[in-house]
Structures are given as C-alpha cells and as structure tokens.
Amino acid sequence: DVKVTQSSRYLVKRTGEKVFLECVQDMDHENMFWYRQDPGLGLRLIYFSYDVKMKEKGDIPEGYSVSREKKERFSLILESASTNQTSMYLCASRPTQGIWTQHFGDGTRLSIL
Amino acid sequence: SQQGEEDPQALSIQEGENATMNCSYKTSINNLQWYRQNSGRGLVHLILIRSNEREKHSGRLRVTLDTSKKSSSLLITASRAADTASYFCAHPRETSYDKVIFGPGTSLSVIP
Numbered sequence: 001d002v003k004v005t006q007s008s009r010y011l012v013k014r015t016g017e018k019v020f021l022e023c024v025q026d027m028d029h030e031n032m033f034w035y036r037q038d039p040g041l042g043l044r045l046i047y048f049s050y051d052v053k054m055k056e057k058g059d060i061p062e063g064y065s066v067s068r069e070k071k072e073r074f075s076l077i078l079e080s081a082s083t084n085q086t087s088m089y090l091c092a093s094r095p096t097q098g099i100w101t102q103h104f105g106d107g108t109r110l111s112i113l
Numbered sequence: 114s115q116q117g118e119e120d121p122q123a124l125s126i127q128e129g130e131n132a133t134m135n136c137s138y139k140t141s142i143n144n145l146q147w148y149r150q151n152s153g154r155g156l157v158h159l160i161l162i163r164s165n166e167r168e169k170h171s172g173r174l175r176v177t178l179d180t181s182k183k184s185s186s187l188l189i190t191a192s193r194a195a196d197t198a199s200y201f202c203a204h205p206r207e208t209s210y211d212k213v214i215f216g217p218g219t220s221l222s223v224i225p
Binding site: 004031033035040041042043045048050058090092096100101102103104105106107109 | 154
C-alpha cells in the first residue's frame with residue numbers, strides 16, 4: 001500500500017530557528033509537494049519537486065526552501081522561523097505518468113513561539 | 114486566483130441522511146478529484162472524474178461534473194458518523210497539469 005511518512009506529527013520551535021520538515025514516500029513517485037493548510041485558506045502549494053534535485057516554487061515560497069537529494073525524500077526548510085509560519089504542513093506525492101491523484105502524509109502541525 | 118469555491122462551507126446532518134457538497138472552478142480542466150480529510154490527518158483521495166464523464170459512482174459516493182457550468186457535486190448517500198470529515202475538490206492547474214488547486218473544503222458533521 002502507498003505510504004507517505006512525515007517525520008513529526010507535532011513540532012514546536014522558536015522564532016528565528018531553522019526548522020526541517022521531512023517527508024518520505026515509498027512509491028518511487030517522481031513528483032512531491034509541500035503544502036500548508038490554514039483555516040479558511042485551504043491548501044496552498046509551497047514547493048513542488050518533479051525529480052531529484054529539481055524544484056519549482058509554488059504559490060507561497062517566501063521564507064521556505066526545499067531539498068530533494070534522493071527520490072524518496074523531500075525536505076521543507078524554514079530558514080528562520082516566524083510566528084506566521086505556524087500552520088499544518090502536508091507533504092504529498094504522485095507519479096508523473098498515469099493516475100493524477102496525490103497521496104498525502106498525515107501532516108505536521110508546527111507551532112512557532 | 115484560480116481557486117474555485119465549495120459550498121456549503123459546513124454541513125451538519127443526521128446519520129442516514131444524504132449529504133451533498135458542491136464545487137465550482139474557474140478554468141478548463143481535464144479531470145476533477147475529491148478528497149477527504151479526517152480531523153488532524155492528511156487528505157485521502159476518494160474519486161476522480163474525467164472531463165468527458167458526467168457522473169461516476171464509488172460505493173456510497175456519487176460525483177457529477179458539469180463542464181459547461183464549471184461545477185461538480187459530491188453526494189454521500191446513507192451517511193454514517195464515520196463520514197464526519199472535511200471534503201475537498203481539486204483539479205489540475207490550467208498552466209501546469211503537474212500541480213492541482215484545492216478548493217477551501219466543506220466540513221461535514223454526521224450526527225449519530
């Protein structure tokens with residue numbers, strides 16, 4: 001069965017810290033995504049990766065960067081965490097060919113104090 | 114913004130009743146997907162309908178698509194308390210089919 005695993009369900013960090021959110025998929029999917037989800041705003045795309053070391057900015061990339069050194073792993077980095085980055089972060093993956101549907105991890109609820 | 118809308122934003126029904134959620138979108142699409150999200154969890158894909166399909170069924174789910182009106186609906190029949198969740202429609206972006214746009218979602222509460 002398809003599995004996308006996010007390293008932490010809950011995370012609390014302080015303003016100014018560098019924060020790493022990790023996501024691993026076991027399906028050999030080329031495409032991976034990072035979203036943030038906020039009440040009333042739905043899911044917003046932060047970054048998208050279509051292959052190892054390849055990335056594209058999404059709708060709200062400011063304050064974030066990503067790393068994809070291996071096909072199965074996609075990391076989201078908050079360079080200097082701020083309180084307005086408190087949110088639910090969701091990772092997803094899908095193959096390039098065939099089915100369009102995305103497979104999601106369970107999310108990381110990040111609080112920046 | 115390419116994001117469409119879903120209505121209602123919230124829906125509360127009794128167990129056994131049917132639940133209907135609607136989704137509107139703004140661009141041309143080749144497919145539309147519905148996802149479900151239980152509280153505090155990730156999204157789970159429910160059903161995909163292609164632009165050349167008008168209706169699709171999966172168990173107690175029925176999805177319709179009207180491309181002339183740029184709208185879709187998700188019907189859950191004989192609802193159960195376990196159907197309590199948020200439901201999102203999503204479609205590929207017109208400018209980049211690799212990425213999708215998610216609607217704001219409908220929060221469904223099914224009361225036992």
